[in-house]
Amino acid sequence: MRVILGEDLTGWLAAAVFLFGGLGASILALCALVPASRDNRPLTLGLIAPAMLMFLWVTCWLAHSYFLRENPDREELIENYVEPWFLMALPPLITGLLPCFVLWFKKRKQE
DSSP: OOOOOSSOOHHHHHHHHHHHHHHHHHHHHHHTHHHHHTTOHHHHHHHHHHHHHHHHHHHHHHHHHHHHSSSOOHHHHIIIIIHHHHHHTHHHHHHHHHHHHHHHHHHHHHO
């Protein structure tokens, strides 16, 4: 017997991948603070790369969904695009930029 789902799960699955992928990438980016404080640039950049990729991926996904809509009103824009962006894209961006600032500060302090 076949199981028939009453709802299309692709949007939910994509959102779960973005949410948990962003969480994992944010944790990696926070781990990059250790090599950044020791001035290990290649390891730091390697650890923040997943966070930056998740930020770009989520932003492009939400922008693509926004441009496929016809005339969304302001409430729909905030509820369906801005709030998910804050939840899924902003943490990887912040945690990815933090080790970059540490590297920049250490380099500037040495000069």
